[in-house]
Amino acid sequence: MILSKKWWFVSIFSLVFIIFCSTYNFFAFKNLDYIQAETSYSQNTAIQQRLKDLGYYDGPIDGIIGWQTTQAIKNFQFDYGVTVDGIVGPVTARLLGVDLNEQNNNDLYLIAKCVYAEARGEPYVGQVAVAAVILNRVKHPDFPNTVYGVVYQPWAFTAVYDGQINYEPNDTAYKAAQDALNGWDPTYGCIYYYNPETATSEWIFSREPVITIGKHVFAI
Amino acid sequence: MKDLSKEKSNMSKAGVITLIVFVIVLGVMMTVFCVLYAINKNKYETTVIGLENIYQRSFYDLVENVNNIEIKLGKLINSSDSDYRKKMLTEIHENANSAQNNLSLLPIPINGLSDTYSFINQLSGYTQTLSKLNIVEFSNEQYKTLTELKNSLSLMKSRLNKISTEINKGYNISSNSNLGQGDYTNFTIKLQGIKSTNVDYPTMIYDGPFSDSVVNKEIKGLNFSEISKNDALKIVENLYFKYEESKDIVENNNFTNSHKIKYAGESKGKFKTYDFEITTSNGNNYFAQITKKGGKLLTLSSYNNNTSKNITKEDAIKIAENFAKSQGLNNLYCVWSDIVNCDIYLNLAPVVNDIIYYPDLIKVKIDLSTGDILGWEASTYYTNHTDRTLAQEYINSEEVKSKIPDDFKIIHQKLALIPLDYNKEVLCYEFKCSQNLSTYYFYYNVQNGNEENILKVIETDNGNLLM
Structure with a gap:
């Protein structure tokens, strides 16, 4: 009892x-603090390349600052008498000869982020197509006129709302974005895409479908 | 029996202690919970207020811009001075640009207000195009369009002002616009009222940014009969991707490849195509599109992750030009290149009778580690390529040469057809010049010597960019 x-x-x-x-x-x-990388993909590859040239690093140039790269940075910092923290700050960057303030590839970076967030499980050409839709919207009268305007247009992309847009894109997303910026567009001017299995809006089904790639239907 | 009752009292003591501990732990937990809740709620509310402030600011900026456009359109229609008109057109273009920007910051679902977006973007493009035309007198048509625009703007203005009044009385934009793609919200419905119900937005006919002629560009280069799916499959079977295979084609002419090909459906857009997925013998995946009209290779898309460069730029150019030949395009030459990581992007253009046809570009992507073709993009070529009648009467090239500043050294001179903005092409003298360490391209119209374009070459480690 x-x-x-x-x-x-x-x-x-x-x-x-x-x-x-x-x-x-x-x-x-x-939680509103999302994963934010300290340095961008192109900066990371530059850092890895410099470390490799100097003989501190012998891994792949993949833009990912992992254990091996961090170790290489620490060894470099130790040899050059900088605080050994494994992070490329302004001092380490200057010693490495890497420019942390490069600004010219913002569009590429944002498109790659959007592609990674929206279509990372899709076939490569499906990722190129998503990047192309962003660029088609920039040129189309029904949408904002800059890449930033299009990606951050309220409720245009679900990944912008659930925070996935802030994940660091992988190499494939970068390549897909680069292809789209160089003129590849397997959808030829589509301005919408949706996943027929998960689309919540009835309205989207009224758009004229052009091509299906992977799980996405691309439409005008 | 006695022992048992002792044990009983001991156990009830333990029960009381457990109860006290439990109550204390619960109390601490509840306090922590309440504090965290209060902090987060405070943070959340600050964020929402901040968001509402941005929405309201965007809305009032929109109202301001629309008011300005309406007033300036009135001045424009009634002015008889061409300089003043030009000033008004430029200002309206700028106001329309900002209005578009303000609108894109407001929480409206993408299907909610697309015609208003379109209207404002076209208004910006239309006034920009008119301002460049140096019009002395508006035509009847232009006058009519401008008057209709002003009427639409007046209606929009009065509707926006009504919403302003409601916001002043406490209407909250963020709480009246619930998140949901494709679902109309209270705020969207209110904003939709800015378009009058019985008058449509006027049509603006022009060749400029956001015009219908740019969106619905006609395809000129595919006047062929349709092929069947099986014919398309044969074309895909004969594609090669490797450099060695291209040698096979040239030398043996009996090349057969061992790719796995899967039919992937049709595209029903601007270009009608048969689509295929290809897996090559070395495991690369490709996506290929063959046009129904004429069976032309329109797109090839792939990637790989190689990092070591084994092929020179010159070899890559040769591979691309050979691949173009295998697609029946014999006079394409590389005009531009850019290396990104281990891939090279090449632009090929036709050169016929020493004239470069820049509007008919084909883009090729090659892997610099293996020499494999990774991409092919011919939609620009097939959109623009057509039999052209070029200007026959040229002014002497010496005449335009004098327009180039003295400190520029001319490296070479060529004839080139260049695309101007928005569906126009013009035959030009192309002068490649150097000044100090910079390289420039100057383009002069062969008929009247007008300077049509100047490009500056930005040499990077990876290739040449044209600005």
Whole structure:
């Protein structure tokens, strides 16, 4: 009888704890700090290339600052008498001869981010097509006139709203964005795309479909 | 029996302690929870207020811009001075650009207000085009369009002013626009009222940014009969991607490849194509589109992750030009290149009778590590390529040469057909010149010697960019 009372306490306690845990996530609101890389893809490849040239790094030039690259940065920092933290700040960057302030590839970077967030599981040409849709919208009268305007147009891309836009794009997304900027457009002027299985808007089905690539239907 | 009751009291003591601990833990948890909740709620509310402020600012900027455009259109229609008109047209173009910008910051679903977007963008393009034309007197048609534009703008203005009044009374944009793609919200419906229900936006006919003629560009280069799916498959079977294979074609002429080909459906857009997925013997995946009309290779798309460069730029150019030949395009030469990581992007243009045809560009992407063809893009070529009648009477090239500043050294002189903005082409003398360490291209119209374009070459480590 008493033993069961003890168990009663324990179960109430765990129940309250579970309710607390589950509601905490709900009330604490979505965490607004997303993953932000310190340096961009092109800067990362430049850093890796310089470290490789100097003999500190022998891994692949993939733009990903992983364990091997961080170790190489630390060794470099140790040899050059800089604080050994494995992070390329202004001092380390100057010693490495890498420019941290390059600004010219913003469009490429944003398109790559959008492609990665929206279509990373899609075949390569499907990723090129998503990048091409962004560029087609820039030229089309029904949409804003800059890459930034199009990507950040309210409710235009779901990945912009759930924060996935801030993930660091991979190499494939970069290549797809680069192809689209160089004129590849397998959709020939499409300005919409949707996944017929997950599309929530009835309206999108009224657009004239042009081509299906992977899971996406591209439409004008 | 006695022992048992002792044990009983011991156990109830333990129960009380557990209860006390439990209550304390619960109390602490609740306090922490409340504090965190309050902090986050505060953060959230600040964010929402900040967002509402941006929305309201964008809205009031939009109102301001639309008011300005309406007033300036009135001045434009009634002015008889061409300089003043030009000033008004330029200002309207700028106001329309900002209005478009303001509109794109407001929370409207993409299908909610696309015709208003289109109207404002075309208004910006139309006034920009008119301002460049140096019109002395508006034609009846232009006058009519401008008057209709002014009427539409007046209606839009009064509707926007009504919404302003509501916002002044406490209408909140963010709370009246719930997130949802394709779903109309209270705010969208209010804004839709800026388009009058019984008058459509006037049509603006012009060749300029955002015009219908640019969006619906006609395809000139595919006047062929349609082929069947099987014919298209044969064309795909004969594609080669590797440099060695191209030698096979040239030397043996009996090349057969071992790619896996899968039919991937049709495209029903501007270009009607049969689409295929190809897996080559070395595992690369390609996407290829063959036009129904004429069975031309329109697109080839692939990528790989190689990092070592084994092929020179000159070899890559040779590979691209040979590949073009295998597609029946015999007079294409490389006019521009850019290396990105391990890929080279090449632009090929036809050169016929020593005239370069820049509007008919084909883009080729080659992997510099293996020499494989990774991409082919011929939509620009097939959109523009046609039998052209070029200007026959040229002014002497010496006459235009004098227009080039003295400190420029002429490296070479050629004839080139260049695309001007928006569906126009013009035959020019092309002069490649150097000044100090910079290279420039000057283009002069062969008929009247007008300077049509100047390009500056920006030499990077990877290739030449034209600005």
